[in-house]
Amino acid sequence: MIDQKPILEVSNLCTTFRRGGVDLPAVRDVSFSVGQGEVLGLVGESGSGKSVTLRSILGLSRRYGDVTGEVRWLGQDIASMPERKLRHIRGREIAMIFQEPMTSLNPLLTVGMQLTETLKAHTDLNRAARRDRAIEMLDHVGIPSAASRLGEFPHQFSGGMRQRVMIAIALAASPKLLLADEPTTALDVTIQAQILDLILSLADEMQMGVILVTHDLGVVAQTCENVAVMYAGRVVEQGAVRQVLGAPRHPYTVGLMRSVPQNVPPRTQLYSVPGTPPSLEALPVGCAFASRCQNRTERCLTARPTLDAITDDRRVACFNPVAAEKAGAA
Amino acid sequence: MATLQYILKRLFLMIPTFFLVMIIIFVLVRFLPGDPAIAIAGDRASDADLEAIRERLGLNEPMLVQFWLFVTNTIQGDLGSSILMRAPVTEVIFNRLPTTAFLTLYAVGLSLLIAGPLAFVAALNRGRWPDVLIRTVFQVGLSMPVFYIGLILLTFLAAQLRWFPVGGYGDTFGARLYHLFLPSVAVALYTSAIIMRNLRSAIIEVLDAEYVQFARAKGLPNRLILGRHVLRNALISTVTLLGLSIGNLMSGTLVTETVFAVPGVGRLMLEAIFARDYPLIQGLTLTFAVLVSVVFLLTDLFQSTLDPRMRLT
Ligand SMILES: Nc1ncnc2c1ncn2[C@@H]1O[C@H](COP(=O)(O)OP(=O)(O)OP(=O)(O)O)[C@@H](O)[C@H]1O
Ligand code: SF4
Ligand SMILES: [Mg+2]
Numbered sequence: 102m103i104d105q106k107p108i109l110e111v112s113n114l115c116t117t118f119r120r121g122g123v124d125l126p127a128v129r130d131v132s133f134s135v136g137q138g139e140v141l142g143l144v145g146e147s148g149s150g151k152s153v154t155l156r157s158i159l160g161l162s163r164r165y166g167d168v169t170g171e172v173r174w175l176g177q178d179i180a181s182m183p184e185r186k187l188r189h190i191r192g193r194e195i196a197m198i199f200q201e202p203m204t205s206l207n208p209l210l211t212v213g214m215q216l217t218e219t220l221k222a223h224t225d226l227n228r229a230a231r232r233d234r235a236i237e238m239l240d241h242v243g244i245p246s247a248a249s250r251l252g253e254f255p256h257q258f259s260g261g262m263r264q265r266v267m268i269a270i271a272l273a274a275s276p277k278l279l280l281a282d283e284p285t286t287a288l289d290v291t292i293q294a295q296i297l298d299l300i301l302s303l304a305d306e307m308q309m310g311v312i313l314v315t316h317d318l319g320v321v322a323q324t325c326e327n328v329a330v331m332y333a334g335r336v337v338e339q340g341a342v343r344q345v346l347g348a349p350r351h352p353y354t355v356g357l358m359r360s361v362p363q364n365v366p367p368r369t370q371l372y373s374v375p376g377t378p379p380s381l382e383a384l385p386v387g388c389a390f391a392s393r394c395q396n397r398t399e400r401c402l403t404a405r406p407t408l409d410a411i412t413d414d415r416r417v418a419c420f421n422p423v424a425a426e427k428a429g430a431a
Numbered sequence: 432m433a434t435l436q437y438i439l440k441r442l443f444l445m446i447p448t449f450f451l452v453m454i455i456i457f458v459l460v461r462f463l464p465g466d467p468a469i470a471i472a473g474d475r476a477s478d479a480d481l482e483a484i485r486e487r488l489g490l491n492e493p494m495l496v497q498f499w500l501f502v503t504n505t506i507q508g509d510l511g512s513s514i515l516m517r518a519p520v521t522e523v524i525f526n527r528l529p530t531t532a533f534l535t536l537y538a539v540g541l542s543l544l545i546a547g548p549l550a551f552v553a554a555l556n557r558g559r560w561p562d563v564l565i566r567t568v569f570q571v572g573l574s575m576p577v578f579y580i581g582l583i584l585l586t587f588l589a590a591q592l593r594w595f596p597v598g599g600y601g602d603t604f605g606a607r608l609y610h611l612f613l614p615s616v617a618v619a620l621y622t623s624a625i626i627m628r629n630l631r632s633a634i635i636e637v638l639d640a641e642y643v644q645f646a647r648a649k650g651l652p653n654r655l656i657l658g659r660h661v662l663r664n665a666l667i668s669t670v671t672l673l674g675l676s677i678g679n680l681m682s683g684t685l686v687t688e689t690v691f692a693v694p695g696v697g698r699l700m701l702e703a704i705f706a707r708d709y710p711l712i713q714g715l716t717l718t719f720a721v722l723v724s725v726v727f728l729l730t731d732l733f734q735s736t737l738d739p740r741m742r743l744t
Contacts, residue, residue: 156644159648161644161647161648184653185653188650188651188652188653189650190650191647191648191649191650192648192649192650192651193650196648196649197645197648199641199644199645199648201641204640204641204642205642205644205645206642206645207642207643207660207664208642208664208738208739208740209663209737209738209739210659218649218651218655218659219649219650219651222649222650222651222652222655223650254739254740256739256740267645270649271649
C-alpha cells in the first residue's frame with residue numbers, strides 16, 4: 102500500500118521556544134517520512150514534543166518559537182513558505198485534528214459556519230453546494246440528523262460529537278495527509294474506539310496518509326505501518342511497527358513495551374515508565390534518558406547518542422541498545 | 432419571545448433598585464449644605480421672604496411627607512418644578528438629554544475608532560516597538576484627568592488656533608459633530624485608553640486560543656481569522672467593560688460639559704447643585720440611575736447576541 106515516493110518528508114526539524122530568557126528545545130532533529138495512504142504512529146510520554154512536531158509541520162509553531170529544518174510536502178519545502186502561500190496547503194492538502202475537542206471549536210460560531218468556511222477557503226463550491234457538502238460530511242462522521250445540527254453551536258454537542266465535528270472539518274476538503282493529534286485521549290473509553298475506527302476507515306477510503314499521535318501502543322500495533330518513538334523532543338527509535346514493537350532496541354521503547362501488560366485487550370492505556378523525563382530547560386549534556394535507564398554507562402552521561410541506522414530502515418539512538426533476542430523475549 | 436420576556440423581567444427587577452435610589456437621593460439632597468431659599472432669594476432676603484419660599488417649595492413639611500410626595504409624584508411622571516429654570520424638571524431634563532446622549536455616543540464612537548485598530552496593532556506586535564509605543568501613549572492619556580486635557584485642548588485648538596469653537600452646540604448634525612469634537616476627544620482619550628488596554632489583552636488571549644490555532648490549521652485567510660474568530664471573541668469582554676464603565680463615562684461627560692460649556696445634563700447637574708435646586712437634582716440623579724440600568728440591560732442583551740452560551744434567563 103505504501104507508495105514508493107513519500108508525500109511528506111521531515112528532516113532535522115527543530116523547534117525552540119523561549120520562555121523567560123531560557124531556550125526550550127521542544128523538538129530536536131526529528132526526521133521521518135510518510136507515504137501516500139500510510140499510517141505513521143508517533144508515540145511518547147506527555148511533553149515529549151508530539152504536538153509541537155505536528156504543529157511545526159503545519160507552520161503553526163513558528164509564531165511561538167524558532168523552527169528550523171525541512172518539511173518537504175510533495176517535494177516542496179513548506180517550512181520556509183510564507184503564510185499567504187502556506188494557507189492553501191493547510192486544510193486543503195494537509196489537515197489536522199487537535200487533541201482537545203472541547204476548546205478547539207470556536208464557541209461563538211455555528212458548527213455549520215465552521216465547516217463551510219473551510220470549504221469556502223479551499224473549493225469553488227457555491228453556498229448551497231457547501232451546505233450540502235457540510236451535511237454530507239457530518240453525516241459521514243456519524244452525527245445523527247446532520248442537516249438540523251448545522252445551525253447549532255459547539256456547546257450543544259458532547260465531547261465525542263465535537264471530535265466528530267472536528268474530523269468532519271478536517272476532512273471536508275479531502276486532504277492527502279491528516280495530522281491526528283491524540284484524537285481520542287480526551288474522550289470516553291467507549292467512544293475512543295469508534296472515533297479511531299472512523300478516522301482509519303476514512304483514511305483508507307480516501308487513500309489519505311495519517312500521522313497518528315497516540316499514547317496507546319495497542320493502537321499503533323494494530324493500525325500503523327511505521328512508528329517513531331519520541332523522548333524529550335527527540336526521536337529515539339523508529340522503524341517498521343513489527344520490528345520496533347516486536348523487538349525494541351532502545352531501553353525507553355522496551356520500558357514502554359513492558360508497561361503494556363500481556364494478555365489484555367488491545368488499546369489499553371500504556372503505563373508510565375518509572376521516573377520522570379528531564380525538564381526542557383535543563384536537559385543533561387548526555388543522553389536525556391540516562392536518569393531512568395538501566396543500561397546506562399559512563400559514556401551516556403557525557404555524550405549524546407545519535408539516531409543511527411542499525412538496519413536499513415530501523416534507527417535507534419542509544420549507546421547500549423538492548424540485544425535483539427533479549428528484547429524480543431521481554 | 433424569550434428575549435422579550437427577559438427584558439420585561441429585568442425591567443421588573445429594576446423597581447426595587449429605583450426605590451432604593453430614590454431613598455438615597457432624597458436623603459443626600461437634604462444633607463447638601465446650604466439653604467435653597469437663600470439660593471433663590473439671595474443673601475439679603477428677609478426672613479419672611481425666605482419663609483414664604485420655603486412654604487411654597489414644601490420644605491416645611493415633615494421629611495416623611497416630603498418623601499411620600501416625591502415618590503408618588505415620581506411614579507406619575509412628575510418630578511416637580513425646577514427652582515432654577517422655573518419649568519417642569521422633566522421638560523428641563525428632556526431638553527438637555529439629547530445633547531449629552533450625542534456627546535456620549537460620539538465619545539464612545541471615537542474611542543472605538545481610535546482604540547480598536549490600535550489594540551489590534553499592539554496585540555499583533557506584542558512586546559515589539561509598536562506595542563510599547565501605543566501602550567505608553569495611552570498610559571499618558573489614562574493618567575491625565577479629563578478636566579486638564581479639556582482645558583489644554585480648549586486653550587490651544589479653540590482659543591488660540593481657532594480651529595474649533597470654544598463652546599456651544601450646533602444645530603445641524605454636521606455642526607454638532609464639529610462643535611462637540613473637542614469635548615468628545617477629551618472624554619475619548621480616557622475611554623479609548625481603557626478600551627485599548629482591555630481589547631489588547633483580550634486579543635492576545637484569544638490569539639493563543641486552541642480554536643484560533645485550529646482556524647489557522649484550516650487554512651483560512653488571515654483577515655477572516657482576525658475578523659471572525661479573534662475580534663468577536665475579544666469583543667465580548669470589552670463590551671462588558673464598556674457597559675460597566677458607563678458611570679465613569681457619565682462623570683467624564685459632566686466635567687467635559689462644564690469645561691466646554693456644552694448645554695447637556697452634566698452641566699445642568701452642576702448648576703442644579705450650586706443653586707440647591709432640590710427637585711432638579713433629584714430628577715437628574717434618577718435619570719442617571721435609569722440610564723445606567725438601561726445601559727446595563729443593553730450590554731447584557733448585546734452580549735447574549737454575541738455569545739450563544741449566554742442564555743437569557
Ligand atoms: N507555545 C509554546 N510555548 C512554549 N512552550 C511550549 C509551547 N508549546 C509547547 N511547549 C512545550 O513544549 C513541550 C512539548 O509539548 P507537546 O505539546 O509537544 O507535548 P506532547 O508530546 O504533545 O505531550 P502530550 O502527550 O501531553 O500532548 C512541552 O514542554 C510544552 O510545555
Ligand atoms: S544512551 Fe545510554 S542512557 Fe541513553 S538510552 Fe542508551 S543506554 Fe540508556
Ligand atoms: Mg500533545
